[in-house]
Amino acid sequence: MNGALPADMTTMAVRELGRLMPMFLWIAPTGQICAAGPTLSKVCGAGLLSGARFFDVFDLTKPSPAATMADLARLTGQRLQVRLRHGARTALRGQIVPLAGQDGLLVNLSFGIAVAEAVRDHRLTDADFATTDLTVELLYLTEAKAAVMEELAALNHRLDTARNAAEARALTDALTGLANRRALAAALARAVDAASRGRRGFALLHLDLDLFKAVNDTLGHAAGDFVLTRVAAVLRAETRKQDTVARVGGDEFVLILPGQVDPAQIDAVARRIIEGLETPLVFEGRPCRISGSIGATASCLYPVPEADRMLNDADTALYASKRRGRGRATIYAPDLRLPEDRRAPEQPGPGAGGSGAG
Structure with a gap:
């Protein structure tokens, strides 16, 4: 964590905020990343976030391009779409909340519908998500659906194989294997x-x-x-x-x-x-x-x-x-x-x- 913490933003508060919002960013008025949630640090790499400026790590793609903190602040309350500039270039969604006392901006990010790919690319587990986040349950449902679909596909393959074998037997002389x-x-x-x-x-x-x-x-x-x-x-x-x-x-x-x-x-x-x-x-x-x-x-x-x-x-x-x-x-x-x-x-x-x- 970089930058001086305001009086109402203690180290413990940042840690607890990370438990509730494991993909948050605290951005100082200068654009420097002061703190990040543990999951976002894992995705981006703690070394990449340390002392970096927000615009050096992320590309803002929607709702409009931004190059300064003033541009970013004007997007408060709107749905953001950002993408990592380096590595897997994972796409993220988020929202901005201004901190009181000119202490910068708080950005809460998530993976959106690309969560399954993000879990695979960054080797995330349920411990990387907040306990109240439905993402883990959705992932379990996705995995269960994939398992069911795989089993259905295997069953269909077995049925097709059995049907083809039965049709072949119906058209084959049992002794010689020739056509009947x-x-x-x-x-x-x-x-x-x-x-x-x-x-x-x-x-x-x-x-x-x-x-x-x-x-x-x-x-x-x-x-x-x-x-x-x-x-x-x-x-x-x-x-x-x-x-x-x-x-x-x-x-x-x-x-x-x-x-x-x-x-x-x-x-x-x-x-x-x-x-x-x-x-x-x-x-x-x-x-x-x-x-x-x-x-x-x-x-x-x-x-x-x-x-x-x-x-x-x-x-x-x-x-x-x-x-x-x-x-x-x-x-x-x-x-x-x-x-x-x-x-x-x-x-x-x-x-x-x-x-x-x-």
């Missing part, structure tokens, strides 16, 4: 709509496993499940992220390949899938070999593509592959005729024949 019939229907509807609007065309492939029944009959359903998961892995490896791969039956799969309408491209994908399926597998020390037959069609073959018609045509091409001896791919054409059935009965054995395209 429901997901396929939605994806096919989108693909047909896009192609009908003149956007990107697509290929539709229907895959049926060959010799899968023999695996189930000789090695059991556990081996069958093992094979199906490996089939799913092959299909993922040979398709792109934007493709749809769905399991639609026990050993039947349907693929949607957006942007693939060239017969050579479709045939190349089908050949790679069949080659991958014919890689020998071993289940619990016993070999199990399968292959696959594929029927395919493309949206560009139709004036207006229709989901049911394309599925039927892909199915027709699939049966053509089956009748030609399995392990083959056939691309549908309007003049496609089913050949004579050359399939041999499925027997447990070393596996399927070589792949080929019809």
Whole structure:
């Protein structure tokens, strides 16, 4: 505390005033800061306030600029807005009361609505506020509200995650993790709509496993499940992220390949899938070999593509592959005729024949 105290402003009185108004300033007629409340000293830094002039520490922004003590005195009773010139430049609000006997001015400051930021920036606690100040209660309410909002946000996130997981399960085949019939229907509807609007065309492939029944009959359903998961892995490896791969039956799969309408491209994908399926597998020390037959069609073959018609045509091409001896791919054409059935009965054995395209 600097400057001579008036007779009615003892050191004890200043200390007690600081308890009631922890952000007060006593400004001498010369503009020198004679005393300050403990919280304001903490915010500004006691060394900064010691012996300083008011206008060296604070900028007066409202209601009007002031450069002299006379200017400041004329603002008595009005709401002030000031800002620290240094450091965090915290914004403050206050009011001026003139002291009797030409002893200067008493200014009581507060943080206003920026109290939460001030508490954070200056590491204030409830001890830095007067016991009658509602600021502490407001801060507790603010913290409680923030905690409630955080918990609500976390709850909403958990609900969104659970809903998304439930939707994913509803669209996913439980064994293979591929899309199921429901997901396929939605994806096919989108693909047909896009192609009908003149956007990107697509290929539709229907895959049926060959010799899968023999695996189930000789090695059991556990081996069958093992094979199906490996089939799913092959299909993922040979398709792109934007493709749809769905399991639609026990050993039947349907693929949607957006942007693939060239017969050579479709045939190349089908050949790679069949080659991958014919890689020998071993289940619990016993070999199990399968292959696959594929029927395919493309949206560009139709004036207006229709989901049911394309599925039927892909199915027709699939049966053509089956009748030609399995392990083959056939691309549908309007003049496609089913050949004579050359399939041999499925027997447990070393596996399927070589792949080929019809």
